[in-house]
Every structure is written in C-alpha cells, then in structure tokens.
Amino acid sequence: MNAVLSPLAEIPSPTRGVWDLGPIPLRAYALCIVLGIVAACYIADRRLRARGAPPWVILDVAIWAVPFGIVGARLYHVITSPEAYFGENGSFIKAFKIWEGGLGIWGGIAAGALGAYIACRRLNLPFAMTADALAVALPVAQALGRWGNWFNNELYGKPTSLPWGLEVYNWDSEHGRALEAGGQPIVLGVFHPTFLYESLWCIGVAVAVWLLDRRYRFGRGRAFALYVMLYTVGRFWVELLRIDDAHHVLGMRLNNWTSIVVFAAALVYFLRVKGPQEFVTYDEDNRISVVGAEPAEPAETAAEGEPKELEAPDPEKEPDPKKDPEPEKEPEPARAAQAEETKETQG
Template sequence: MNLAAIPSPTQSVWHLGPLPLRAYAVCIILGIVAACVVTEYRMRARGAPKSLVLDLAVWAVPAGIIGARIYHVITSPEAYFGADGDPVRALYIWEGGLGVWGSVLGGAVGAWIACRRLGIPLSFVAACLAPGLPLAQGIGRLGNWFNNELYGGATTLPWGLKVYEFDTASGKAVETATGEPSVLGTYHPAFLYELVWDFGVALLVWQLDKRFRFGKGKAFAVYVMAYCVGRFWIELMRTDPANHILGMRLNNWTAIVVFLGALIYFLRVKGPQEYLRVDEDGTITVIPAPGSPASAETGTGPEAAIETATDTDTDDDAEVADEPDDEPDGVDLSKEPDESGDEPDTGDSEPAQSRPGT
C-alpha cells in the first residue's frame, strides 16, 4: 500500500433535510461564479456597463450545462442506451458526466443569443471570458475528486490517488463487510493534472492578452489551443470507458480538430482589441481599444482627443491674430504735450487712465 497517496472523499452528497447537497454540483457552481467574476472585471475594464456578465450568464450557463450533458451522453451512450442502460439516467447530471467540448459549444450558442439581444459582438465576450473559463474548469474538476472518478493508470508515486469503489447514486463509497470503504487501488490523479493545467492556461491567457492585446476574440483561441494540448495528453492517461476511433479515444480526436480550428482562427482573423462605449441613452457602441492604430484613425482614442485639442488651440490663436489692434490709428505719440500738460488729442474721449499702456 502506498502510504503517501492522496486520499479521496468517501462521501459526495450531504442532506440538508430533504435537500441533497452534492459536491459535484457545488464545484460546478463555484467554477461558474469564478468565471463570472473574472469576466465581469475584464468587461468593466473595457468599458462595459456594470453587471453585463449576468445578462450573458442567464443564457450561456444553462445552454453550456445542457450542451455538456448532451455531448457526454452522445459519446458514452452505453450506460444509458446499452443492453443494461437506463435512458432516464441521462438526466441525472449530479452523478457526473459533463463533456467540456459540449459545454463550450452550448455556452457559445447561449452567449451568441445573449449578444444578439444586447447588441454586442460575441468576440468581445469571448475575449473577456478567455481566462475565466479554464479557471472554472479547474474548479469544476474537484467534483470528479469527490465522485472518485477521472483517474489514470495504477501508480506507486507519492502523488498517487487512492480511489474507492463508489456509488454515485447514493454519493458514498461502497463498504466492505467490516464497514470500511472498499479501495480499488492507487492511480494517477488525472483530474488533478487537468486542474493544474487549467489554472496554468488561465494564467497564460491572461498574461499573453495583457502583453499583446489580442483583438477579435483571439484570446479565446489561445485558451482553446492551450487547453487542447493539455487535454490531449491527459486523455491518454485515462482508463475509464470511452469510444475509440482508429485506436485513440474520441476526446483525443476532438482535441486535435478543435486545436486546428482555433489555430486557423488565430492566424487568419485580424483586428484591434474591442472596447465598449455606453452613451447617455444606454446605447452600446463597439470601439477600438484606446492606443490602437484603429482608435486614432476612427477618432475614438486619446490620440484623437489630443489632436482635436491641438487643432482647437491653433484655430483660437489664428482668431486672436486676426483681431484688430486696440490702439487707435493716426495717433502721433512723438508729439509733445501742450503747455497745459494735457495729452495730445487723439480723438478718443475715454479717460487716459483706462487706455492700454497707461
């Protein structure tokens, strides 16, 4: 027995009266909250109105969960439609089984609907969401730990995961005749590898977007490519049942296809980073990021404001230069005062002390 192995929980559901509190659902909710917080912060920094992320989440989150479950059921149909399957259990989302690819696709459809209603581009939302989504995925992976699932091959490494025979329906580890949880063995913690990778992807996307100021949602493409790389090698470690094509798990092929699609998008799509401007009447307008060449060309950035101010100052100087001199024409200043000490008559009845130069 590996004494240094990481222990797994023996329970994943607690009952608060008639209400079951499931760790898997809690982890997913915490991940969604984290993604919303990050996305809201990035949106506000780019000119979006307060709480815009909530208007998007009410569409994207349910669609993402539905898409995730549909993908899992389609790619692993035996447990639900096989000889010993139960189709009704396809609705038991709390027992685990959410496909990331379906989640992203379903969430994108929901976000697209919300963007159409709000009048903002989906690329703006995707760019702001890019670091938050892998953060949510990493937090959600803790649910797999509670369910004693998503592990790799057997190992004797110190960070091996002790896995119990688990009944996800009851949310408890199966017990032996002595009342002890039944241990399956010690395995690679694939869920933990993906958790660490997801957090690394979130940090990578955040730093690269901060450095290069990706436009047109290209930050999201960076997230997709980085996630696919990690998911590919982690998927090779998994030992849970899955459909295979040409000797490789279906999710590996999906990772390859999605990576190539994101790479093509990243290389072909051009454009400045997008910001939002909210007018007094509540109208939302998409503008180029301040400081970008497109911002100066369209007159929406600080460079344009400086140029406008300079032009205004130049015009004012020209007007001042064209103004007539206050000194009246035809005055002979070399003429001496008369004997009474009065100034020469200039034809101006204004008192002398009020004239310029006196």
C-alpha cells in the same frame, strides 16, 4: 483492479459526495460547478468593464450561456458514452441524472457559445469581445469544476506508485458514497489524479492567456482561440492517462481526436483573424453602443527642424501675457516731440 500502493503517501478521496440537509441533497459535484460559474462571471465582468461594458452585463449573458452549456455538455457525454444509457444494461433515465457526473467540455463550450451569442445579439454586445473576456474566466471555472470529479471518485488515470497518487474507492454513484466492508471504504487502488492534473493545467492556461493578452492586446476573439489551443494541448496528454471507458478511433480515445481537430481550428482562426480590441460604451439605461477599436494614441508633435503649422489668431480670444506680450511702448519724450512736429506741419 488493484494497484501498488505508494509507501510514501496518497491523496485520499472523499467517502461521501452528498450531504442531506433535510429533504434537500447537497451535492459536492454541483457545488464545484456553481463555484466555477461564480468565479467565471466575476473574472469576465472585470474584463468586460475594462472594455467599457456596463457592470455585471455578464450576468445577462450567463442567463443564456450557462443553461445552454450544461445541456450541451450532458448531450455530448451521453452521445459519446451511449452504453450507460442505451446499452443492454443501460438506463435511459440516468441520462437526466446529471449529479452523478458526466459533462463533456466540448459540448459545453459549443452550446454555451450559442447561448452567449444569442444574449450578445439581444444586448448589442460584441460577441468576439465577450469571448475574449471569457478566455481567462472559463479555464478557472473548469479548474474548480474538476474537483467535482474528485468528490465523485471518477475520471482517474492509470495505476501509479507516485507519492501524489489518488486513492480511489469502490463508489456507489446512485447515493454518492463509497461502498464499505467492515466499516471501511473498499479501496480499488492508487491511480493518477487526472482531475488534479487538468485542474492545475487550467489554472496555468488562465494565467498564460491573461499575461499574453495584456502584452499583445488580442482582439476579435483571438484570446479565446489562444485559450482553446492551450487547453486542448493539456487535455490531450491527460486523456492519454485516463482508463475510464471511452470510444477509440484508430487506437486513440475519441477525446484525443477531438482535441486535435479543435486545436487545428483554433490555430487557423488565431493566425488568420486580425484586428484591434473592441470597445463599447453605454448610457444611463445601460444601453450598449459599439465604439469600435481602441482610441488612437494622441498625435505626436512635429519632429525637430520640421515646420509647424501656425494657428490663425482669434480676435475674440483674450491675449495671453505669456504667449502674446504687448508691443514695446515708445519712450515718453519721443512721443511729445512727434506731437510738436505734427502741430508745426499743420500750421
């Protein structure tokens, strides 16, 4: 497929996605995913600490959530694109070659949530609170991870003549490099950089959820539901631009239908579930105790004109010279006259 090259400029694609460090292949796709995971853990840790959780408890959650998420994301991709692995020209062994690309976000979120739930139960950490902490972290991870698709020359959109069109090469996924002719990469054409569109959208989602959560203080997983709604809106229109092979249902890509269903489920949850933010505390051994909702604001003083309850005096309390002034003493001559009168009465 050839596209009209833009006369102004194009975004070039990398000609290599793998660098060999001796016997160890260093894959850009994997590096982008790892960088996203690191960024997500840092952001989620900051948000969990603000709710009283011990430092870096998110790492205990990530030990479960990340492997579950990667396996789930790969399974979703293989199930929804089976021809490459089980078709006539498919190879089952390629299903395990995750470095060649192919991770489905829907499977990653679903399986990752299961792993996070198991970890939270073991840690006595509220799952909904953890999900709300991840509501800002996950879109940042997705934004960084999408650059792995750029290194793999994959998941681009329709041909375009826009100045930010992506120049895509004929790619050898087995060895992670562009095919060449005469020492130059073979250019397929210039296409919409859907990886860049989705990356920028995810950054916008993270900022929006962060700002709205600061303003409205969502609890019980509502910040996570908001992230899901905003992400699916962007994913829907990005999918409309993509031209890679995909299953279609009623004339629309499967991922578009998935976006609609997931958006509706998140919206119902966001509207029906109410409640304040959850908070926790922990002891010197990092054992977590749930303390419930955010502490109430201090009681306001009585309105002007309303009677205030008087405190009973404490006999053991030291008198405060400012609040409890000593009674006025009688003048010295008056006391002397009173003593003389008492003496005459007794006589």
